[in-house]
Amino acid sequence: MTSRSLAATAVAHPNIALVKYWGKLDEELILPLADSLSMTLDVFPTTTTVRLAPGQAQDCVRIDGSPAAGEPLRRITAFLDRLRIRTGRTERALVETGNTVPVGAGLASSAAGFAALAVAAATAYEAGLDPAGLSRLARRGSGSACRSVFGGFVHWHAAAPGAQDRDHASYAEPLDDVHPGLQPAMIAVLLQTTPKAVSSREAMHRTVATSPLYGSWLRSTREALPSMRSALRAGDLERVGAIAERNALGMHATMETALPPVRYLTPASHHLLAHVRTMRANGEPVWATMDAGPNVKVLCPAVEAPRIAAELAAVSGSPTAIARPGPGAILVAGGV
Ligand code: DP6
Numbered sequence: 001m002t003s004r005s006l007a008a009t010a011v012a013h014p015n016i017a018l019v020k021y022w023g024k025l026d027e028e029l030i031l032p033l034a035d036s037l038s039m040t041l042d043v044f045p046t047t048t049t050v051r052l053a054p055g056q057a058q059d060c061v062r063i064d065g066s067p068a069a070g071e072p073l074r075r076i077t078a079f080l081d082r083l084r085i086r087t088g089r090t091e092r093a094l095v096e097t098g099n100t101v102p103v104g105a106g107l108a109s110s111a112a113g114f115a116a117l118a119v120a121a122a123t124a125y126e127a128g129l130d131p132a133g134l135s136r137l138a139r140r141g142s143g144s145a146c147r148s149v150f151g152g153f154v155h156w157h158a159a160a161p162g163a164q165d166r167d168h169a170s171y172a173e174p175l176d177d178v179h180p181g182l183q184p185a186m187i188a189v190l191l192q193t194t195p196k197a198v199s200s201r202e203a204m205h206r207t208v209a210t211s212p213l214y215g216s217w218l219r220s221t222r223e224a225l226p227s228m229r230s231a232l233r234a235g236d237l238e239r240v241g242a243i244a245e246r247n248a249l250g251m252h253a254t255m256e257t258a259l260p261p262v263r264y265l266t267p268a269s270h271h272l273l274a275h276v277r278t279m280r281a282n283g284e285p286v287w288a289t290m291d292a293g294p295n296v297k298v299l300c301p302a303v304e305a306p307r308i309a310a311e312l313a314a315v316s317g318s319p320t321a322i323a324r325p326g327p328g329a330i331l332v333a334g335g336v
Contacts (some may be wrong), residue, residue, distance in 0.1 A: 179235025241287025
């Protein structure tokens with residue numbers, strides 16, 4: 001045990017996948033079956049402080065001011081245990097995390113949460129990790145969190161089947177070849193902000209195990225990734241949007257054909273998706289994507305976003321938030 005008291009605070013933002021991660025090769029290591037690609041947002045940050053607590057018998061976690069218990073506490077403690085084994089440190093920790101987005105509503109709160117926790121905890125425990133190492137660490141908390149370590153557009157590599165060290169081979173990297181003329185916005189339409197009944201972890205597992213469509217979706221996702229990279233390089237938002245919308249709809253088709261089915265999309269989601277299609281038929285540059293929840297996110301050119309967001313708010317009767325590509329996870333306070 002050390003007599004020092006180390007603390008660190010980090011901020012991270014959610015990311016929304018344009019080519020989705022949906023299915024694990026290894027559930028313990030959280031290795032995906034395919035590469036995925038996302039945009040980190042500049043809204044809804046999560047701030048997490050990790051303070052080492054020598055002499056304390058257990059980790060103590062507070063989320064949005066309330067003590068964590070059950071599954072969230074178990075996942076955070078397991079995450080810190082991994083870091084303690086790696087660093088040879090034994091201190092338990094006080095973890096205080098504050099979200100600005102509803103938790104468990106398919107708005108990527110776990111991605112921002114585990115990215116912020118990875119950066120704060122790695123600093124507090126003096127793990128000495130480089131950015132790829134932080135991404136691997138965040139991945140062990142929640143797969144999509146490995147992408148929120150970085151800003152802008154981010155590619156998460158699945159470990160190649162023959163990789164010697166599969167844990168080492170799977171991490172995210174920011175793209176440095178996105179066309180500078182590409183100026184997108186992602187409009188989140190907050191149709192429902194209550195926690196989902198089935199976790200994305202359970203839904204993903206069930207889909208891989210039981211959906212007859214899963215194999216073909218996986219093949220199409222593996223094809224979508226290089227097409228998405230080339231559309232981003234070309235600055236072709238129309239192609240980016242078309243690939244993203246098709247990939248998201250395919251992912252939802254796989255889960256709706258799981259046993260028992262998982263249905264995150266509600267009538268309100270479908271109503272909005274139909275409206276997005278109508279807008280597009282009328283020449284509007286809008287494409288939809290949805291994650292493990294009923295909320296719809298709409299990709300469009302940033303200059304058009306305020307007008308389009310106002311229309312989506314009017315059609316859905318729900319609040320909207322306009323996001324632009326945002327920053328990676330950063331340390332805002334840390335050290336001894
Ligand atoms: C639909 O990263 O939450 O948002 O690794 O089990 O924690 P675990 O899953 P998680 O799943 C995210 C799924 C998704 C698609 C995506 O973000 O790529």
